[in-house]
Amino acid sequence: MSARLAGRLFMGAVGVLLAAPVVVLAGVSLNAKKTLVFPPEGLSLSWYTDIVTDDGWRSALVASLTVATLSAAIAVLVALPIAWFLWRRIFPLAEIVRGLGLAPFILPPVITALGFLSFWATAGFYGQGFTVLVSHGIFLVALPLVTLSMGFGSIDREIVEAGATMGADDRTLLRTVILPLMTPYVVSGYAFAFVLSLNEYIIAYMTVGFTVETLPIKVFNSLRYGYTPTMAAVAVVFVGLAALVFGLIARFGDLRRLLGALDHRT
Amino acid sequence: MTDLTLQNVTKSFGHVKAVDGVDLTVPGGTFVCLLGPSGCGKTTLLRMIAGLEDPTEGRIRLGEEDLTAVPAHRRGFGMVFQSLALFPHLTVAENIGYPLRIRGRPKAEVRRRAEDLLDLVQLSGYGDRSVARLSGGQRQRVAIARALAFEPRLFLLDEPLSALDAKLREAMQVELRQLQRRLGITTIVVTHDQREAMTMADMVVVMSGGRIRQADVPSRVYRHPADAFVADFIGSSNLVEAVAAPGGLKVPGGTIPGLSCPGGRCTLSIRPEDLTLTLGEAHIRGTVTFVRDLGATVETFVDAEGVTLVSAAQPSDRPAVEPGAAVGLTVDVAKAVVLP
Amino acid sequence: MRREAPRSAADFLPIALPAAVLGVFFLIPFGIMLAVSFFKRVQGGFYEPDFVLDNYARFLSAFFGGVLGFSVLLAGLVSLVAVAIALPFTHRLARMRPRAQVAWLVGLLSVLSLSEVIIGFAWSTLLSKTAGVTNLLVFAGIIEESFSLSPSFGAVLTAMVYQAFPYSVLVLYPALVRLDPSLDEAARTLGASPLRAFFTVVLPALRRTIVATLILVFVFALGSYLIPQMLGRPQHWTISVLVTDQAIYQSNMPFAAAMAVFLMLACLALIALAGLVGREREAIR
Numbered sequence: 001m002s003a004r005l006a007g008r009l010f011m012g013a014v015g016v017l018l019a020a021p022v023v024v025l026a027g028v029s030l031n032a033k034k035t036l037v038f039p040p041e042g043l044s045l046s047w048y049t050d051i052v053t054d055d056g057w058r059s060a061l062v063a064s065l066t067v068a069t070l071s072a073a074i075a076v077l078v079a080l081p082i083a084w085f086l087w088r089r090i091f092p093l094a095e096i097v098r099g100l101g102l103a104p105f106i107l108p109p110v111i112t113a114l115g116f117l118s119f120w121a122t123a124g125f126y127g128q129g130f131t132v133l134v135s136h137g138i139f140l141v142a143l144p145l146v147t148l149s150m151g152f153g154s155i156d157r158e159i160v161e162a163g164a165t166m167g168a169d170d171r172t173l174l175r176t177v178i179l180p181l182m183t184p185y186v187v188s189g190y191a192f193a194f195v196l197s198l199n200e201y202i203i204a205y206m207t208v209g210f211t212v213e214t215l216p217i218k219v220f221n222s223l224r225y226g227y228t229p230t231m232a233a234v235a236v237v238f239v240g241l242a243a244l245v246f247g248l249i250a251r252f253g254d255l256r257r258l259l260g261a262l263d264h265r266t
Numbered sequence: 267m268t269d270l271t272l273q274n275v276t277k278s279f280g281h282v283k284a285v286d287g288v289d290l291t292v293p294g295g296t297f298v299c300l301l302g303p304s305g306c307g308k309t310t311l312l313r314m315i316a317g318l319e320d321p322t323e324g325r326i327r328l329g330e331e332d333l334t335a336v337p338a339h340r341r342g343f344g345m346v347f348q349s350l351a352l353f354p355h356l357t358v359a360e361n362i363g364y365p366l367r368i369r370g371r372p373k374a375e376v377r378r379r380a381e382d383l384l385d386l387v388q389l390s391g392y393g394d395r396s397v398a399r400l401s402g403g404q405r406q407r408v409a410i411a412r413a414l415a416f417e418p419r420l421f422l423l424d425e426p427l428s429a430l431d432a433k434l435r436e437a438m439q440v441e442l443r444q445l446q447r448r449l450g451i452t453t454i455v456v457t458h459d460q461r462e463a464m465t466m467a468d469m470v471v472v473m474s475g476g477r478i479r480q481a482d483v484p485s486r487v488y489r490h491p492a493d494a495f496v497a498d499f500i501g502s503s504n505l506v507e508a509v510a511a512p513g514g515l516k517v518p519g520g521t522i523p524g525l526s527c528p529g530g531r532c533t534l535s536i537r538p539e540d541l542t543l544t545l546g547e548a549h550i551r552g553t554v555t556f557v558r559d560l561g562a563t564v565e566t567f568v569d570a571e572g573v574t575l576v577s578a579a580q581p582s583d584r585p586a587v588e589p590g591a592a593v594g595l596t597v598d599v600a601k602a603v604v605l606p
Numbered sequence: 607m608r609r610e611a612p613r614s615a616a617d618f619l620p621i622a623l624p625a626a627v628l629g630v631f632f633l634i635p636f637g638i639m640l641a642v643s644f645f646k647r648v649q650g651g652f653y654e655p656d657f658v659l660d661n662y663a664r665f666l667s668a669f670f671g672g673v674l675g676f677s678v679l680l681a682g683l684v685s686l687v688a689v690a691i692a693l694p695f696t697h698r699l700a701r702m703r704p705r706a707q708v709a710w711l712v713g714l715l716s717v718l719s720l721s722e723v724i725i726g727f728a729w730s731t732l733l734s735k736t737a738g739v740t741n742l743l744v745f746a747g748i749i750e751e752s753f754s755l756s757p758s759f760g761a762v763l764t765a766m767v768y769q770a771f772p773y774s775v776l777v778l779y780p781a782l783v784r785l786d787p788s789l790d791e792a793a794r795t796l797g798a799s800p801l802r803a804f805f806t807v808v809l810p811a812l813r814r815t816i817v818a819t820l821i822l823v824f825v826f827a828l829g830s831y832l833i834p835q836m837l838g839r840p841q842h843w844t845i846s847v848l849v850t851d852q853a854i855y856q857s858n859m860p861f862a863a864a865m866a867v868f869l870m871l872a873c874l875a876l877i878a879l880a881g882l883v884g885r886e887r888e889a890i891r
Contacts, residue, residue: 003799003800003801007698010694010695010698011695011698014691014695015713017768018713018714018717018768018771018772019713020732021725021728021729021731021732021768022717022728024728024731024732024737024738025727025728025731027737028731028737035736036731036734036736036737037736037737038731038736038737038738038741078624078627078628079624081619081620081621081623081624082620082621082624084620085612085620085621086621087609088607088609088620089609089610089611089612089617089621090609090610090611091611091612091621094621097621097624097625097628100625100628100629100632100633101624101628103632104632106825106873106877107829107870107873107874108825108828108829108831108846108869108870108873109829109831110829110831110846110849110850110866110869111849111866111869111870111873113850114639114849114853114862114863114866115632115635115636115638115639115866116635117853118635118638118639118642118859118863119631119634119635119638119639122638134631135631138627138628138631138632141628156349156351157609158347158348158349158351159351159352159353159354160607161318161338161345161347161351162345162347162351162353162412163339163353163364164317164318164337164338164339164607165316165317165318165338165339165341165343165344165345165413165422166339166344166364166365166368166412166413166415166416167339167340167342167365167368167369167416168339168365168368169337169339170607172368173607176364176367176368177353180355181354181355195719196719199719199720199721199724200721201721201722201723201832202722202831202832202850206853206854216721216723216724219721219723219724219727220723220832223727223836231727232727232731234724235720235724235727235728238720238721238724239716239717239720242715242716242719242720243712243713243716246711246712246715246716247712250708250711250712255708255711255712256704256707256708256711256783259711259776259779259780260779260780260781260783260784261779261780261783261784262783262784318608
């Protein structure tokens with residue numbers, strides 16, 4: 001077998017294995033009856049519509065979307081000034097703050113979740129809705145922090161200097177040069193945080209698991225209390241949404257560079 | 267046109283003096299080149315003139331106006347950066363129109379001016395292009411047009427042609443000079459290429475180690491270098507150790523009549539074209555080690571008592587000698603320069 | 607807008623505010639968790655402020671030792687397998703046309719972003735009796751009746767490798783995409799087949815990156831809190847599972863906190879180690 005063919009088969013095999021669970025989920029989600037069968041016996045899209053028509057699933061969907069939208073915004077709002085300061089100023093101690101921003105995300109999620117649980121319990125707010133917003137917001141800071149740092153790092157300082165020699169003061173430079181160049185990084189940082197918040201289970205569970213049901217929590221609960229293909233439908237929607245968001249980032253931004261490549265070919 | 271005056275301008279980074287006590291007057295309307303090897307301080311000096319760096323000591327004046335404390339965005343100097351620094355998120359016309367747009371000029375005026383400048387740099391019709399799709403030479407012109415858009419008082423360029431290939435570079439040198447003459451704007455160019463400086467400048471400022479070695483018109487810098495560094499940096503030169511002797515100066519390989527050294531010992535600078543290869547009577551005798559045929563000129567490397575001397579001449583003006591042959595070198599005494 | 611040190615108080619604002627936010631919502635929670643780890647557990651699900659080392663003393667028990675040992679073994683195995691597959695994969699990925707790379711990266715990111723709940727659910731479905739792969743074998747006539755492949759160690763391992771694989775690829779990607787192709791090419795012109803070149807030139811050049819990646823994926827795998835529960839039996843539970851179990855179902859916060867503190871310190875140390883190790887030398891030009 002030629003090396004090239006072997007290589008292609010290898011990549012193909014990995015691709016199949018990566019996609020297999022998703023394919024099975026998709027198949028299972030289309031099953032007409034409320035049973036876990038693959039290939040599906042009889043096709044039905046009712047489980048997908050269930051997500052919006054069934055009260056329980058719909059409120060979980062709304063909860064997840066709300067938390068994702070707001071906590072991703074919080075993450076960006078915390079990350080932006082940090083990334084800006086690190087680029088704008090020389091102040092080595094600020095790297096500690098960068099470490100603090102990255103830490104909740106790099107550590108195993110159970111640790112962060114437990115930390116928040118202790119915190120909110122001690123503070124007396126345990127179970128209240130806003131706690132998951134703050135917790136996710138802090139947890140996800142790492143993502144926009146990384147994309148924004150990369151974004152600032154990619155700004156050629158001579159471009160800023162050129163603007164200055166042409167008469168732009170600091171505020172004008174910010175408005176006409178820096179912000180336009182940073183927009184794709186802000187957007188992709190928000191998008192990453194959004195998708196991850198949507199999927200996040202353990203922190204949500206440990207902070208508001210008993211009062212608010214997000215989609216991942218509801219999926220897990222459904223596993224214990226009774227199987228329904230709606231779970232699979234939710235999973236497929238999640239994958240689809242993630243693919244859509246990352247696809248959009250790839251389309252409008254430079255995904256390869258965001259992930260570490262140095263050159264930018266299209 | 268007002269003169270730019272630099273008075274004792276110094277820039278220190280810790281213990282290192284990147285620029286050391288520079289005094290310079292740039293007459294209004296002239297084309298000046300800051301010339302020197304990398305690390306000599308020429309770019310730092312330019313950046314201080316632009317206001318992108320603050321001098322540790324000294325003052326920078328334009329006419330009567332003391333600009334030392336004035337921030338870059340208020341000096342009104344147009345600058346072209348070595349990396350060109352074009353805004354990637356704006357089109358060619360938007361780049362050129364940027365300085366006018368931020369000054370609040372109406373859109374129609376901005377558009378018109380951008381088009382005029384595109385004509386000036388011979389890029390008419392390129393206004394709506396994205397800067398990423400331009401060639402090196404085209405980007406160069408956009409950078410120049412942009413820096414000139416707001417009719418600056420001074421035009422500063424940092425190694426503007428270093429990214430271009432040789433042929434394009436030579437063409438741009440001429441264009442830049444012609445542009446400057448047409449606009450009459452005081453221009454300061456930083457370069458490490460001495461041929462570029464000699465081509466374009468009214469005044470060449472040779473720098474090394476943060477100091478000015480010589481500031482003068484190109485021909486005088488070439489013919490009367492102030493010291494060994496300038497002699498060697500501008501064009502190529504034979505630098506030989508000379509000792510006073512009866513009737514002239516003793517150099518490796520012979521004696522040169524008609525020259526003298528203050529203090530008995532000195533360095534002599536002789537341009538290759540002032541050193542003639544001859545098979546007959548000569549000042550210096552030696553052996554040919556290498557011949558470099560460059561087409562229009564032929565360079566002959568001669569070893570005289572361990573020192574290599576280079577003689578350059580047109581092919582028709584030199585005897586045909588091969589490596590290993592014994593030859594003589596005659597010095598054009600009038601052109602030889604005694605250096606301190 | 608020059609890059610210089612901050613001077614006035616206003617200059618410090620952009621870093622001071624987020625620092626305060628992170629201090630309150632990250633440092634304090636961990637401080638509290640650290641404190642709770644020393645508290646005394648009270649029957650009935652509460653704990654009272656105290657300073658006892660009981661919780662940490664339980665680390666010395668055989669039970670905990672067993673769980674710790676298993677966790678390390680499992681995470682280590684997952685890391686080895688995931689990175690072993692990810693290396694040749696990412697090597698090929700990095701040399702594809704940019705468009706193909708982007709397509710794969712979108713797919714990998716989508717899988718990576720999946721909740722552990724969903725991955726666990728997906729694999730339990732894939733390994734189940736009624737909807738799983740064994741049905742394919744029945745269809746092909748190899749076996750008579752389908753059966754469930756979980757709960758089992760193999761199921762846990764497979765699902766965890768699936769979860770860790772995209773992460774491994776993304777950690778390796780920057781190094782492999784920046785790798786000087788002329789290293790590989792030089793080896794080939796000297797007579798090495800592509801496979802040989804890979805093993806004798808590319809891998810050694812990436813030694814440090816590989817070690818750092820193994821460490822980071824190890825830390826990542828330690829964080830699996832649901833898959834061992836969903837696809838394994840109690841003997842397959844890892845520390846992360848134990849932490850969740852103790853915190854939620856056994857209402858033993860102090861012990862859970864102690865384990866979490868231990869886990870956190872270990873992970874921080876490992877991440878620091880990975881950072882130190884992962885500095886690669888460049889090809890000599």
